[in-house]
Amino acid sequence: MQLVLQIVANGLLIGGLYALLAVGLTLIFGVLRVVNFAHAEFMMLGMYGAYWLWSIYGLDPYVSVFLITPVVFLLGVAVDRLVVQRSIGKPDVTVVFATLGLSILLQNAALTLWRADIRSVSTFATGSVFVVGGVRLSVAMTVSFAAALLFALGLWFFLTRTMYGKAIQAVAQNRRAAALMGIDVKRVYLFTYSVAVAAAGAMGVLVAPIFTIFPRVGQTHIVTIFVIVVLGGLGSVPGAVVAALLVGIIRAGAGFLIGTAWGELAYFAVFLLVLIVRPQGFFGRRGAEVYGG
Amino acid sequence: MSRSSRSIWGNPLSLLEVTKLGVSYGDMIALHEVSVSVEEGEAVTVLGANAAGKTTLLRAISGLVPAREGTILFDGKPMDGVPAHERVERGLVQVPEGRLVFPFLSVEDNLMLGAFTRRARARLKSSLERVYAMFPRLPERRAQLAGSLSGGEQQMLALGRGLMALPRLLMLDEPSLGLAPLLVQEVMNRVARIRFEGVTVLIVEQNVKQTLKFVDRGYVLENGWLALSGSAKELGASDQVRRAYLGM
Numbered sequence: 126m127q128l129v130l131q132i133v134a135n136g137l138l139i140g141g142l143y144a145l146l147a148v149g150l151t152l153i154f155g156v157l158r159v160v161n162f163a164h165a166e167f168m169m170l171g172m173y174g175a176y177w178l179w180s181i182y183g184l185d186p187y188v189s190v191f192l193i194t195p196v197v198f199l200l201g202v203a204v205d206r207l208v209v210q211r212s213i214g215k216p217d218v219t220v221v222f223a224t225l226g227l228s229i230l231l232q233n234a235a236l237t238l239w240r241a242d243i244r245s246v247s248t249f250a251t252g253s254v255f256v257v258g259g260v261r262l263s264v265a266m267t268v269s270f271a272a273a274l275l276f277a278l279g280l281w282f283f284l285t286r287t288m289y290g291k292a293i294q295a296v297a298q299n300r301r302a303a304a305l306m307g308i309d310v311k312r313v314y315l316f317t318y319s320v321a322v323a324a325a326g327a328m329g330v331l332v333a334p335i336f337t338i339f340p341r342v343g344q345t346h347i348v349t350i351f352v353i354v355v356l357g358g359l360g361s362v363p364g365a366v367v368a369a370l371l372v373g374i375i376r377a378g379a380g381f382l383i384g385t386a387w388g389e390l391a392y393f394a395v396f397l398l399v400l401i402v403r404p405q406g407f408f409g410r411r412g413a414e415v416y417g418g
Numbered sequence: 419m420s421r422s423s424r425s426i427w428g429n430p431l432s433l434l435e436v437t438k439l440g441v442s443y444g445d446m447i448a449l450h451e452v453s454v455s456v457e458e459g460e461a462v463t464v465l466g467a468n469a470a471g472k473t474t475l476l477r478a479i480s481g482l483v484p485a486r487e488g489t490i491l492f493d494g495k496p497m498d499g500v501p502a503h504e505r506v507e508r509g510l511v512q513v514p515e516g517r518l519v520f521p522f523l524s525v526e527d528n529l530m531l532g533a534f535t536r537r538a539r540a541r542l543k544s545s546l547e548r549v550y551a552m553f554p555r556l557p558e559r560r561a562q563l564a565g566s567l568s569g570g571e572q573q574m575l576a577l578g579r580g581l582m583a584l585p586r587l588l589m590l591d592e593p594s595l596g597l598a599p600l601l602v603q604e605v606m607n608r609v610a611r612i613r614f615e616g617v618t619v620l621i622v623e624q625n626v627k628q629t630l631k632f633v634d635r636g637y638v639l640e641n642g643w644l645a646l647s648g649s650a651k652e653l654g655a656s657d658q659v660r661r662a663y664l665g666m
């Protein structure tokens with residue numbers, strides 16, 4: 126029993142980290158109708174930001190997250206203006222190549238600037254654990270888990286309770302009708318993209334004490350994140366959170382029972398099963414992805 | 419009428435003045451040299467067969483498709499380069515063809531988004547009361563998702579959402595499209611009422627006979643060209659209109 130609790134806890138913690146990436150990716154898809162292949166590269170940039178501020182100035186990631194997140198937000202503004210918005214309305218392949226190209230560009234920029242060396246940040250949180258009811262929890266993981274859930278809750282509140290949040294939903298459901306309400310659709314795109322990639326950057330900072338840092342680190346996670354987004358239902362924020370936690374648990378469970386290498390296979394099997402039974406994902410609405418005006 | 423809409427000669431300038439408008443989709447020219455005007459307080463209709471270019475005209479006025487040639491003046495000011503959302507802020511409001519309500523938002527959220535502009539938001543509360551009074555079925559369904567409403571209810575919602583924007587010119591694109599005959603009647607009655615409450619209206623509608631009862635003037639589009647224009651009375655009496663649109 127203790128063991129089951131421990132595995133579930135480990136799974137939930139890792140799932141929370143995925144949620145922070147998945148929520149942003151699903152939001153960008155839902156609102157802009159763009160698959161942001163470069164999403165995990167913003168996490169990578171957040172990790173390097175945390176690394177450099179820690180190694181040069183000795184700043185703890187839990188402090189530097191407040192500096193790096195706004196910087197990644199501004200980077201998102203620039204990328205949206207220069208790359209993403211220019212590809213919107215063009216054929217789908219253009220959009221794919223735009224964000225895929227951006228992903229490769231960012232990876233290679235990191236490779237050139239910071240080389241392929243594996244780096245790590247160690248703080249008071251690294252390796253430290255606390256025990257609740259016999260379950261051992263990593264401090265660093267718990268902090269980032271809490272941050273991820275707070276972000277998802279805040280975003281949900283913003284989207285459903287504020288006028289601008291509702292305007293974002295309106296753009297997701299029908300961009301032409303949204304423009305006829307006087308909503309500046311391009312600004313909604315800009316805001317959505319920047320917030321989503323800033324969340325990915327923040328996640329990068331928060332996991333810097335946990336994961337090793339290297340230029341292609343985003344690539345080791347992006348497939349899992351895509352699986353989560355599709356499982357949760359394209360464009361669904363609560364769906365992404367639920368799916369992320371579930372994938373985390375399945376991975377941890379299968380990893381324990383039949384070995385780490387099988388963890389990946391296990392959630393992929395669940396993924397295929399769900400797609401057969403419920404193609405729109407847990408929270409997706411059938412056909413919602415084709416609304417776009 | 420505001421001072422800005424009077425020319426220096428003292429003649430009233432139209433609220434909307436479209437001059438020799440040309441619009442194309444790629445190589446296909448959808449509108450040729452179309453000139454249309456609407457005075458403040460007037461109701462004007464645009465008639466035309468399928469694919470004549472009526473929706474394209476309204477889209478160009480709203481800024482959803484670019485004008486290739488010609489000018490659009492609203493309240494005396496040129497609209498080229500003014501993005502669609504800014505035109506709404508200035509009072510140029512369109513209830514689009516096919517209603518286009520936000521299906522996964524509640525009825526009330528749809529209405530509130532109608533008042534998204536700074537100008538309209540300041541009067542959101544009173545607008546909402548007014549719209550609910552005008553369409554009594556909407557307050558009963560305020561928490562329901564708009565996508566779950568019947569076609570007629572969605573059209574009422576779309577009209578209400580348009581009114582929430584406090585339009586200086588309300589453009590309606592086929593409000594009765596796809597509705598059962600009884601509902602067509604109901605929607606047309608509401609539109610007539612909106613018009614008689616003093617809202618300036620530019621309407622595209624297949625129910626020409628009923629539309630001509632409450633509009634002042636009209637234009638006829640044929641294959642992207644302006645074919646005819648005149649008062650409602652003149653159009654109703656014209657052989658061309660009677661044959662093509664009134665089935666006589």
Ligand SMILES: Nc1ncnc2c1ncn2[C@@H]1O[C@H](COP(=O)(O)OP(=O)(O)OP(=O)(O)O)[C@@H](O)[C@H]1O
Binds near residue numbers: 446470
């Ligand atoms: N987005 C588009 N891309 C290409 N062609 C278009 C587009 N929208 C309209 N057209 C074409 O432009 C012409 C005018 O279309 P429009 O929708 O303005 O006609 P309409 O008078 O509103 O017709 P209806 O009565 O069927 O609504 C048609 O030939 C149509 O096929």
Ligand SMILES: [Mg+2]
Binds near residue numbers: 473474591
């Ligand atoms: Mg039309």
